[in-house]
Amino acid sequence: xxxxxxxxxxxxxxxxxxxxxxxxxxxxxxxxxxxxxxxxxxxxxxxxxxxxxxxxxxxxxxxxxxxxxxxxxxxxxxxxxxxxxxxxxxxxxxxxxxxxxxxxxxxxxxxxxxxxxxxxxxxxxxxxxxxxxxxxxxxxxxxxxxxxxxxxxxxxxxxxxxxxxxxxxxxxxxxxxxxxxxxxxxxxxxxxxxxxxxxxxxxxxxxxxxxxxxxxxxxxxxxxxxxxxxx
Amino acid sequence: xxxxxxxxxxxxxxxxxxxxxxxxxxxxxxxxxxxxxxxxxxxxxxxxxxxxxxxxxxxxxxxxxxxxxxxxxxxxxxxxxxxxxxxxxxxxxxxxxxxxxxxxxxxxxxxxxxxxxxxxxxxxxxxxxxxxxxxxxxxxxxxxxxxxxxxxxxxxxxxxxxxxxxxxxxxxxxxxxxxxxxxxxxxxxxxxxxxxxxxxxxxxxxxxxxxxxxxxxxxxxxxxxxxxxxx
Numbered sequence: 001x002x003x004x005x006x007x008x009x010x011x012x013x014x015x016x017x018x019x020x021x022x023x024x025x026x027x028x029x030x031x032x033x034x035x036x037x038x039x040x041x042x043x044x045x046x047x048x049x050x051x052x053x054x055x056x057x058x059x060x061x062x063x064x065x066x067x068x069x070x071x072x073x074x075x076x077x078x079x080x081x082x083x084x085x086x087x088x089x090x091x092x093x094x095x096x097x098x099x100x101x102x103x104x105x106x107x108x109x110x111x112x113x114x115x116x117x118x119x120x121x122x123x124x125x126x127x128x129x130x131x132x133x134x135x136x137x138x139x140x141x142x143x144x145x146x147x148x149x150x151x152x153x154x155x156x157x158x159x160x161x162x163x164x165x166x167x168x169x170x171x172x173x174x175x176x177x178x179x180x181x182x183x184x185x186x187x188x189x190x191x192x193x194x195x196x197x198x199x200x201x202x203x204x205x206x207x208x209x210x211x212x213x214x215x216x217x218x219x220x221x222x223x224x225x226x227x228x229x230x231x
Numbered sequence: 232x233x234x235x236x237x238x239x240x241x242x243x244x245x246x247x248x249x250x251x252x253x254x255x256x257x258x259x260x261x262x263x264x265x266x267x268x269x270x271x272x273x274x275x276x277x278x279x280x281x282x283x284x285x286x287x288x289x290x291x292x293x294x295x296x297x298x299x300x301x302x303x304x305x306x307x308x309x310x311x312x313x314x315x316x317x318x319x320x321x322x323x324x325x326x327x328x329x330x331x332x333x334x335x336x337x338x339x340x341x342x343x344x345x346x347x348x349x350x351x352x353x354x355x356x357x358x359x360x361x362x363x364x365x366x367x368x369x370x371x372x373x374x375x376x377x378x379x380x381x382x383x384x385x386x387x388x389x390x391x392x393x394x395x396x397x398x399x400x401x402x403x404x405x406x407x408x409x410x411x412x413x414x415x416x417x418x419x420x421x422x423x424x425x426x427x428x429x430x431x432x433x434x435x436x437x438x439x440x441x442x443x444x445x446x447x448x449x450x451x452x453x454x455x456x457x458x459x460x461x462x
Contacts, residue, residue, distance in 0.1 A: 065397075116360055126397025129347055129371050140360050141373040146395070164377070166296075166357025 001216070003191060003229070005165040006111055007120035007143065009152075009176035010128065012200045014108075014119075014137065015098035018042050019199075024094040028087070036079050039202060044075055053122060053151045061149040063124040068092055095123070096130035101197065105136050107222020114231035118143045120161045120174060122151045141165075153184025162190065173216065175225065179209035186215075193217040193225055232447070234422060234460070236396040237342055238351035238374065240383075240407035241359065243431045245339075245350075245368065246329035249273050250430075255325040259318070267310050270433060275306055284353060284382045292380040294355040299323055326354070327361035332428065336367050338453020345462040349374045351392045351405060353382045372396075384415025393421065404447065406456065410440035417446075424448040424456055 011017050018039075025038030048071035049064075056062050062070075069092045076083065083091065111117050118141050119128050128142045143164060145157045152158070162172040169189030176182050177197040185192050194215040198206050209215075219225035242248050249270075256269030279302035280295075287293050293301075300323045307314065314322065342348050349372050350359050359373045374395060376388045383389070393403040400420030407413050408428040416423050425446040429437050440446075450456035 116364070118360075124397070125372065125395040129349075129396065133347070133371060139372070140364060141356065141370070147378055164356040165360065166355070 001191070002171055003115065003173050004167045004171040005116040005118065005162070006173050006175055006193075007118050007158075007161045007165075007190075008108075009174065009178060009181050010119050010121035010123055010131070011095075011098070012197055013175065013177040013195060014104045015100050015131065015135070016197075016199065017046065017095070017098050018202055020098040021045060021094055023099075024091065024097070028083075028091060032083075032087075034081065036081065041075065041079055043201075044078070045071055048074070057151070063146050064095070064122060065092065065124055065127060068095055093130075096127050097134050098131055100135050100137060101221070103221040103223045105138070107226050108138050110226035111222065111229065111231045112138055112140065114229065116140050116165055116167075118161065118165065120152070120158070121145070152181055153187075155184065155188035158185045158188035158190050175222075179207075179213055182209075182215055183213060191216045193219060195219050195221060195225060232422070233402055234346065234404050235398045235402040236347040236349065236393070237404050237406055237424075238349050238389075238392045238396075238421075239339075240405065240409060240412050241350050241352035241354055241362070242326075242329070243428055244406065244408040244426060245335050246331050246362065246366070247428075247430065248277065248326070248329050249433055251329040252276060252325055254330075255322065255328070259314075259322060263314075263318075265312065267312065272306065272310055274432075275309070276302055279305070288382070294377050295326070295353060296323065296355055296358060299326055324361075327358050328365050329362055331366050331368060332452070334452040334454045336369070338457050339369055341457035341462045342453065342460065343369055343371065345460065347371050347396055347398075349392065349396065351383070351389070352376070383412055384418075386415065386419035389416045389419035389421050406453075410438075410444055413440075413446055414444060422447045424450060426450050426452060426456060 008014055021042035022038045025041055029036055052067040052071055072092055108117055118139055120143050121128055122145045124146045125142055125144050132139050143161050145151045148160050150157050162169045173191035173193055174185035175193045177195055182192040182194055192215040196206055217228055219228055239245055252273035253269045256272055260267055283298040283302055303323055339348055349370055351374050352359055353376045355377045356373055356375050363370050374392050376382045379391050381388050393400045404422035404424055405416035406424045408426055413423040413425055423446040427437055448459055450459055
């Protein structure tokens with residue numbers, strides 16, 4: 001098996017969106033003396049993500065910054081959050097400031113010595129660029145469904161990544177914490193590496209991969225993946 | 232003037248394509264005992280670049296790897312070069328291994344502390360990714376006309392870069408050694424920084440910018456640009 005390029009799911013796989021959003025909420029709450037269940041808020045924000053993407057598949061395409069904002073606008077009254085436009089904008093950009101899992105940066109640095117490493121996220125390019133700058137994620141380049149205005153698990157998104165990186169589908173491997181994303185990559189012809197992130201949803205237990213799902217690699221974190229891939 | 236993103240022309244602006252191609256030719260010539268005027272060869276290869284791009288504007292789009300190969304296939308008999316398919320492929324990928332000007336890496340590292348820095352090249356994404364890995368160019372991301380299958384100076388290429396980086400046109404500045412590229416960016420609404428590279432064409436003197444052309448910055452190299460931009 002020859003692998004040349006590793007493409008990474010980002011939200012949940014590389015960064016801990018839930019703890020990061022809770023922390024951003026707590027910072028805001030401290031500054032404004034708010035009483036909010038920020039864990040419930042983070043989960044509700046994230047829960048709106050897939051339905052919002054599905055809506056764009058039928059109507060006009062919009063990027064994740066825009067979708068996050070539309071979900072946030074619905075959540076503000078539900079959580080009794082009264083914020084200025086500037087505060088709302090800053091909160092919406094919390095997704096540009098998500099914090100990596102502890103193994104992400106050292107693991108990516110090792111993998112980068114041997115492979116092309118790139119994002120392959122539904123997050124928009126500017127979100128991913130800001131996040132990488134903020135967190136020190138050493139991508140060779142940033143790839144996003146935004147480039148073709150489609151969202152994973154549309155097979156064209158995975159195939160675009162291989163094409164742009166000058167690799168065949170079989171030479172390209174998706175690294176992700178989510179079985180549905182990996183199965184999408186598999187249907188598109190890519191290799192797959194499953195890196196479960198048991199803490200992604202906080203106290204809620206992980207949903208295991210469906211029976212019969214088989215991935216090319218399963219690793220406990222990015223350092224383990226680097227070890228298995230000889231990087 | 233608020234600038235958030237710097238996008239860079241690559242061939243000639245960041246890397247010294249001519250010396251790099253000559254060196255690759257000399258290495259090949261040494262290995263195979265060939266007598267070739269590699270400077271003339273490099274100039275001829277580069278001279279085919281713009282006409283090849285212009286042809287794609289009328290017919291089917293093709294990326295720069297493909298265009299470089301079609302030009303190379305025409306040059307091989309003219310320079311009496313008899314090479315195996317593997318040697319031709321390796322030579323064609325010389326453009327993935329171009330060497331930066333001495334100020335490029337340290338200048339980009341300084342500029343990166345304050346701005347988003349990205350390529351904005353007609354070179355394809357995989358070429359730019361390989362080059363960055365090989366030469367240590369610290370891009371935040373790689374952008375290319377390939378993403379929308381158009382070539383600079385088409386205004387859509389410059390505007391795509393601003394859009395993907397989440398900046399307005401006025402907040403995005405093209406850094407380039409070539410006045411025609413800068414004028415294209417200007418027509419598209421971007422800011423411009425002119426960094427002439429007097430050695431780009433070897434002994435051939437630089438063509439100065441057309442009378443009346445005005446750029447937002449003119450710098451002697453990337454370190455001078457970083458100084459002027461406070462990075």
